[in-house]
Amino acid sequence: MNEGVEWAVHSCLNLAWLGDERAVPAAKLAGFYELPAAYLNKQLQALARAGILTSTSGPRGGFRLARPPEKITLMDVVAAIEGEEEAFRCTEIRHRGGSDSGVRSKTPCEIHTSMRKAELAWRRELASQTIADIASSVEGHSSAAPERVRRWFDDTRT
Amino acid sequence: MNEGVEWAVHSCLNLAWLGDERAVPAAKLAGFYELPAAYLNKQLQALARAGILTSTSGPRGGFRLARPPEKITLMDVVAAIEGEEEAFRCTEIRHRGGSDSGVRSKTPCEIHTSMRKAELAWRRELASQTIADIASSVEGHSSAAPERVRRWFDDTRT
DNA sequence: GGTCCGGTACTCGGATATACGATGTCCGAGTGCTATGGG
DNA sequence: CCCATAGCACTCGGACATCGTATATCCGAGTACCGGACC
Numbered sequence: 001m002n003e004g005v006e007w008a009v010h011s012c013l014n015l016a017w018l019g020d021e022r023a024v025p026a027a028k029l030a031g032f033y034e035l036p037a038a039y040l041n042k043q044l045q046a047l048a049r050a051g052i053l054t055s056t057s058g059p060r061g062g063f064r065l066a067r068p069p070e071k072i073t074l075m076d077v078v079a080a081i082e083g084e085e086e087a088f089r090c091t092e093i094r095h096r097g098g099s100d101s102g103v104r105s106k107t108p109c110e111i112h113t114s115m116r117k118a119e120l121a122w123r124r125e126l127a128s129q130t131i132a133d134i135a136s137s138v139e140g141h142s143s144a145a146p147e148r149v150r151r152w153f154d155d156t157r158t
Numbered sequence: 159m160n161e162g163v164e165w166a167v168h169s170c171l172n173l174a175w176l177g178d179e180r181a182v183p184a185a186k187l188a189g190f191y192e193l194p195a196a197y198l199n200k201q202l203q204a205l206a207r208a209g210i211l212t213s214t215s216g217p218r219g220g221f222r223l224a225r226p227p228e229k230i231t232l233m234d235v236v237a238a239i240e241g242e243e244e245a246f247r248c249t250e251i252r253h254r255g256g257s258d259s260g261v262r263s264k265t266p267c268e269i270h271t272s273m274r275k276a277e278l279a280w281r282r283e284l285a286s287q288t289i290a291d292i293a294s295s296v297e298g299h300s301s302a303a304p305e306r307v308r309r310w311f312d313d314t315r316t
Numbered sequence: 317g318g319t320c321c322g323g324t325a326c327t328c329g330g331a332t333a334t335a336c337g338a339t340g341t342c343c344g345a346g347t348g349c350t351a352t353g354g355g
Numbered sequence: 356c357c358c359a360t361a362g363c364a365c366t367c368g369g370a371c372a373t374c375g376t377a378t379a380t381c382c383g384a385g386t387a388c389c390g391g392a393c394c
Contacts, residue, residue: 058347216386
């Protein structure tokens, strides 16, 4: 799995805590974790294309959440970065070679079916957890976190 | 996900149908689907290292299932090829940069926790399905499949 | 005829190339702010 | 003092390098079979 997913979720969390009053530039989001700014920007673009963030150009521009954190699931974020296609790609090798029965059977590939079943369980679990859920979990462990984030983004000039 | 997983599962299915009386060379398993023999061999080696297959060198050598198909889960095969580590690797970026609170908090990374939860659902689903299950599903759709496989592996000289 | 032995062909196993996608970087287009000059 | 306007700095967006891993290939080590020679 892409490392960008981790960056994206963390950034969404921060954006949730910062509220959507102001837009936050990619460079600043990157600075918070000392990530390569240009590359994080690429991931944020993907989130914007997926409708999870809105982007604004020019001074005072940047990114902000396109909808409330309760409406953004982990599945949304992962799909935006990793793509919608399933991880297991069935290439139908059962129809290759002289082994094939000749009939392009309409029966589905059972292996594909089984893998998909597992992947759906994964997707369902991801879809059941929102950015808001994670945010509140973090706050449960350290209630100061949101305030500390806001402070950092306000103070730091970089 | 690795393409080798698809090859490995298909090969395990064929080995299940062929029984473990005789060993089957990688070249023959590859020929069945016209796959690159040397590369499939690599995947089979991984299965052997994981204890799913046993390998025999020399003439009349090859691979065979190390235990009955009911005892081999999809999880076993996927883990053998893809590795045991989780797909989502948490690099703890929350502890990078001036953003860190300084305390290497003992609280787990919530994002990591959420991703792991989804991944466990995936693993659980994979672990619940065995090679035998898939074999019997295929037989349900086309009862001639096992016999056709045995025939091909008996007849073909390549 | 039976048994031992050397040669041979076969198979796995790992070391070695190659291609493609993830990772990382850079520059151009667009946009809002700001300062300056005129009314 | 207020407004128009030109310049500028900032930001995204996508085009361009670089690196690592999955993919693919090749050759060496070991082993069982087969044929022949010897007892």
